[in-house]
Amino acid sequence: xxxxxxxxxxxxxxxxxxxxxxxxxxxxxxxxxxxxxxxxxxxxxxxxxxxxxxxxxxxxxxxxxxxxxxxxxxxxxxxxxxxxxxxxxxxxxxxxxxxxxxxxxxxxxxxxx
Amino acid sequence: xxxxxxxxxxxxxxxxxxxxxxxxxxxxxxxxxxxxxxxxxxxxxxxxxxxxxxxxxxxxxxxxxxxxxxxxxxxxxxxxxxxxxxxxxxxxxxxxxxxxxxxxxxxxxxxxxx
Numbered sequence: 726x727x728x729x730x731x732x733x734x735x736x737x738x739x740x741x742x743x744x745x746x747x748x749x750x751x752x753x754x755x756x757x758x759x760x761x762x763x764x765x766x767x768x769x770x771x772x773x774x775x776x777x778x779x780x781x782x783x784x785x786x787x788x789x790x791x792x793x794x795x796x797x798x799x800x801x802x803x804x805x806x807x808x809x810x811x812x813x814x815x816x817x818x819x820x821x822x823x824x825x826x827x828x829x830x831x832x833x834x835x836x837x838x
Numbered sequence: 839x840x841x842x843x844x845x846x847x848x849x850x851x852x853x854x855x856x857x858x859x860x861x862x863x864x865x866x867x868x869x870x871x872x873x874x875x876x877x878x879x880x881x882x883x884x885x886x887x888x889x890x891x892x893x894x895x896x897x898x899x900x901x902x903x904x905x906x907x908x909x910x911x912x913x914x915x916x917x918x919x920x921x922x923x924x925x926x927x928x929x930x931x932x933x934x935x936x937x938x939x940x941x942x943x944x945x946x947x948x949x950x951x952x
Contacts, residue, residue, distance in 0.1 A: 729881075758940065767925070767944035768882070783939055815881050817940075824870060827940060829881030 731830035746801040748816030755821040757799035761812040847947040856913040860926030863907040875922040
């Protein structure tokens with residue numbers, strides 16, 4: 726049972742480069758989300774999705790794009806990376822409903838030079 | 839939107855109970871209180887949640903006041919491995935699409951001392 730899988734675990738980018746952080750879950754969860762965590766800080770919500778074809782913005786959406794074409798996958802795209810996007814990125818998923826807990830991936834550490 | 843307030847840090851002696859408070863004075867009647875913890879730089883881990891009644895599982899106990907404006911997470915016998923950041927969050931905040939999003943605060947950094 727893999728749970729929530731994030732790839733890659735580490736990535737270094739140059740300013741202006743683009744890349745996609747991958748997130749996949751095998752629990753048939755409707756809800757998926759992306760958070761970023763800067764050093765010594767809490768988690769901030771970037772984007773989230775409540776099902777295939779439905780996405781919405783979180784607290785810090787600028788500079789990131791998402792789409793949800795399947796239930797299993799929720800990729801996060803950085804179109805033009807900036808040093809301010811250096812952070813650890815966590816993907817999380819849960820079932821629908823009012824009484825369900827979040828399951829988190831192990832994170833992607835991204836450095837933008 | 840219900841928000842939570844937690845102390846930024848706490849210390850606890852190993853073997854003693856760790857009591858972590860959370861204030862959620864604007865919580866609505868149907869909103870659950872969830873607790874997660876994050877050990878070092880790992881992904882956060884679910885601990886426990888509750889609505890009105892006190893809850894207990896193998897990891898911790900959750901005490902919710904009668905007016906539901908605050909709660910306390912109790913680790914009955916803290917160990918060094920319980921050193922982590924503990925987050926208290928309430929039921930998701932409604933987004934622009936009408937759907938709900940989970941907002942984490944900065945949490946409480948618990949340090950268990952040998």
